[in-house]
Amino acid sequence: MDNLKKSEELVENLQKNLERIEKKDFSIYFFVIDTNTTPIASVANIYEHVKILNELGYNAKILHEKNEYKEKQLLFIKDWLGEDYYSLPHSSIEDKEVNINMVDYVIIPEIFANVMEQTTNLPGKRIVFCQSYDYITETLQPGKSWSDYGITDCITTTEKQKEYIDGLFGGRIKTKVIPVAIDDRFKKSEKPKKPIVSILTRDQRETMKIFKSFYLKYPHLKWITFRDMRGMTKNVFSEALQESCLSVWIDDISSFGTFPLESMACGTPVIGKLPNLVCGWINEKNGMWVDNNIIIPDVIAQYIQSWLEDSLSEDIFSEMENTVKNYTVDLTKKEIKRVYGKLFDDRKKEIKETLAKYEVDNLEEKNN
Numbered sequence: 001m002d003n004l005k006k007s008e009e010l011v012e013n014l015q016k017n018l019e020r021i022e023k024k025d026f027s028i029y030f031f032v033i034d035t036n037t038t039p040i041a042s043v044a045n046i047y048e049h050v051k052i053l054n055e056l057g058y059n060a061k062i063l064h065e066k067n068e069y070k071e072k073q074l075l076f077i078k079d080w081l082g083e084d085y086y087s088l089p090h091s092s093i094e095d096k097e098v099n100i101n102m103v104d105y106v107i108i109p110e111i112f113a114n115v116m117e118q119t120t121n122l123p124g125k126r127i128v129f130c131q132s133y134d135y136i137t138e139t140l141q142p143g144k145s146w147s148d149y150g151i152t153d154c155i156t157t158t159e160k161q162k163e164y165i166d167g168l169f170g171g172r173i174k175t176k177v178i179p180v181a182i183d184d185r186f187k188k189s190e191k192p193k194k195p196i197v198s199i200l201t202r203d204q205r206e207t208m209k210i211f212k213s214f215y216l217k218y219p220h221l222k223w224i225t226f227r228d229m230r231g232m233t234k235n236v237f238s239e240a241l242q243e244s245c246l247s248v249w250i251d252d253i254s255s256f257g258t259f260p261l262e263s264m265a266c267g268t269p270v271i272g273k274l275p276n277l278v279c280g281w282i283n284e285k286n287g288m289w290v291d292n293n294i295i296i297p298d299v300i301a302q303y304i305q306s307w308l309e310d311s312l313s314e315d316i317f318s319e320m321e322n323t324v325k326n327y328t329v330d331l332t333k334k335e336i337k338r339v340y341g342k343l344f345d346d347r348k349k350e351i352k353e354t355l356a357k358y359e360v361d362n363l364e365e366k367n368n
Helices: 002-022 041-055 073-080 113-118 159-168 204-217 234-243 258-265 296-308 315-324 329-367
Strands: 027-031 059-064 090-092 105-109 125-130 153-156 174-177 194-201 225-228 244-250 270-273 288-290
Touching: 002 329, 027 041, 041 059, 041 105, 041 329, 125 329, 153 159, 159 174, 174 329, 194 204, 194 234, 204 225, 204 244, 204 296, 234 244, 234 258, 244 258, 244 296, 258 270, 258 315, 270 296, 288 296
Parallel strands: 027 059, 027 105, 059 090, 105 125, 125 153, 153 174, 194 225, 194 244, 244 270, 270 288
Antiparallel strands: none
8 A cells, every 4th residue: 555655646746747847837947157258159049048938938047057157247148148138047056046856957058968967867857958069079978978867858059960969879869950049139230331351260360360361462451450259249249240341250160150140130241161060051152151261361352352343243142131031039939939849748748658657557556
């Protein structure tokens, strides 16, 4: 009878958990790093997911490691991303204010394999949020897979990354794609473009090489201004792209490429070095894509000459519009609703199957 009583209590708990999921009475914790007041696109995207999930009626929260995050990083978030992101729910691990239950979720960035290992015994469901394929093995122990830590689901940002993840883990991880949203602040301006080239590179030395080489080879164009786009708030960033006549992007390990898409949304053409994992949205018509950095100063000069002569083809601008319309906030919100909804439905299905099994076992126990 003791076993029957325990089993009945378990059934009761499962029924309560099922009801909690159906009522959206559970938490979704998104683990983030402290960027030390440095803008990082992957962190901005996590905040976007949390914001949209809250708009959809879910209890999504930013989960950070230290209490000091609220003292400096959170104020930076307000300045960088805006009031809507600053006011999102935040929880601190150090403060021990996080109590994760069976129906809760913890979303862990791909670089934190150590966190995946440390949270193996958590009662909640853990999901990897992979935004950079290059970081997957950074902290992963040799021979280990995410599935060794009890993780079976992953969210990523492109079909190309999904293919990479599927191949790397041999199909043991169920991967779903949610594209990054290009903020509504990135839009065309009615003001004429200025002779400014906005440039963003992963290695700042490349920025220096490009504009120094450009001025050496084309001294008659020294009046062209190069603007390093690091460290800007979203508002300043978008305004800078709106007034620039050209963007330059170099990021070999990029997995998505928000900067070139933000440039396109502002009506600013892009010269870009093709990344190692070519993003699915890149095509020969929506930008000036090159295989190496050395020729970029020459491509800049050619473009500037055409811009000054007002002889640019309209094809690139129409293709830019066709590209960015696939990455709106509304479309991303639709995909977030679909993908997370499917994850939550799968969890309900698991609980219902377990519930049915225990109910059958309890009936047999009573009959015996």
